[in-house]
Amino acid sequence: MKEVYPDIFLIKERRAFNSIRPEVNVFLIAGKDGLIFDAGFGTRKTVKFLSGEIKKIEKRYRDAGKEFSIKGVMPSHSHGDHFNGIKLLRKYLGLKIIVTDRIAQNISHRKIYRKNYNVSEKYRYIKRGFFGDILHGLMEPLFYFFYQRIFGFSFINDPDEIIKENSEILINDEKWRIISAPGHSFDHVHLYNEEKGLLFAGDNVLRTITPWLGPPDSDLKQYLNTLEQILKLPRLNMIFAGHGSPIGNPVNRIKNLIEYRKERINFILEIVNNNSEKGITINQILNKIYSNEAGFKKRLSFGWVAVTLKYLEDNNSIIKVEEKRKIKLFPVP
Numbered sequence: 016m017k018e019v020y021p022d023i024f025l026i027k028e029r030r031a032f033n034s035i036r037p038e039v040n041v042f043l044i045a046g047k048d049g050l051i052f053d054a055g056f057g058t059r060k061t062v063k064f065l066s067g068e069i070k071k072i073e074k075r076y077r078d079a080g081k082e083f084s085i086k087g088v089m090p091s092h093s094h095g096d097h098f099n100g101i102k103l104l105r106k107y108l109g110l111k112i113i114v115t116d117r118i119a120q121n122i123s124h125r126k127i128y129r130k131n132y133n134v135s136e137k138y139r140y141i142k143r144g145f146f147g148d149i150l151h152g153l154m155e156p157l158f159y160f161f162y163q164r165i166f167g168f169s170f171i172n173d174p175d176e177i178i179k180e181n182s183e184i185l186i187n188d189e190k191w192r193i194i195s196a197p198g199h200s201f202d203h204v205h206l207y208n209e210e211k212g213l214l215f216a217g218d219n220v221l222r223t224i225t226p227w228l229g230p231p232d233s234d235l236k237q238y239l240n241t242l243e244q245i246l247k248l249p250r251l252n253m254i255f256a257g258h259g260s261p262i263g264n265p266v267n268r269i270k271n272l273i274e275y276r277k278e279r280i281n282f283i284l285e286i287v288n289n290n291s292e293k294g295i296t297i298n299q300i301l302n303k304i305y306s307n308e309a310g311f312k313k314r315l316s317f318g319w320v321a322v323t324l325k326y327l328e329d330n331n332s333i334i335k336v337e338e339k340r341k342i343k344l345f346p347v348p
């Protein structure tokens with residue numbers, strides 16, 4: 016645990032399972048009426064660790080004669096490494112669960128969550144075929160079981176407070192704005208303090224790595240729009256990200272991310288343009304980009320390529336043509 020800004024503490028939840036589970040940040044805005052932003056994983060071990068760290072901070076405040084209380088815990092979005100800790104945090108520390116209406120709906124029940132994560136029609140670039148569909152149907156519960164062990168899924172249908180996106184919340188008598196920020200996920204929100212120029216940006220902006228984008232709930236157009244909106248904030252001194260260390264030069268970092276995504280868009284468009292006669296499938300695109308990489312890397316990269324193709328489709332730069340066994344992409348003539 017580290018105080019990364021006066022009264023803002025970063026608690027890192029460690030990697031596990033040979034790095035399959037990422038390291039994730041949980042923040043405490045500490046004071047007489049504080050807030051925990053993001054809740055990490057939902058396994059007993061990680062939430063016990065988190066609660067222990069929060070109790071240490073509380074002791075530090077009390078020893079210094081400072082008031083200490085936490086009004087609640089609020090996740091930035093409903094990915095497994097960001098919301099699952101809420102239920103056990105409520106149990107162990109008696110905290111209120113505060114969620115936006117979209118996140119509340121998505122995490123209300125296992126069935127709703129799984130359904131939302133299976134709707135990939137928007138990004139259909141592969142035809143699985145009859146046997147492929149059967150295999151997918153058999154594998155899906157196994158994947159779910161695997162994710163359950165890693166993330167400790169913890170659905171909740173009785174949050175204590177549902178707040179609106181683009182509304183304000185008082186934390187330690189200071190105004191913070193809950194800003195709708197779709198892109199990395201459809202229900203993502205940021206938390207912003209204009210006076211200090213501080214922004215909690217979850218997984219939309221990371222310091223050293225490019226935020227993950229992929230089906231079913233990322234959207235590249237919304238993502239770029241969210242980054243542009245951050246640049247328009249009246250004051251921006253520091254970004255606290257969902258993974259990695261805080262970003263002290265946020266404007267540069269966001270400009271770099273926008274630039275990088277635009278380069279990638281042009282790169283994919285060029286590949287499709289260069290294959291205008293016979294068209295090209297998403298797997299062929301992945302083979303061109305990652306010819307020397309392992310299959311796992313290609314699988315992971317499917318996400319950003321799929322959202323980029325969708326972006327180009329929506330922009331009328333490419334079209335999708337369904338053949339009997341394949342889905343091919345062509346440039347718009």
Ligand SMILES: [Fe+2]
Pocket residue numbers: 092094097199200218
């Ligand atoms: Fe995420």
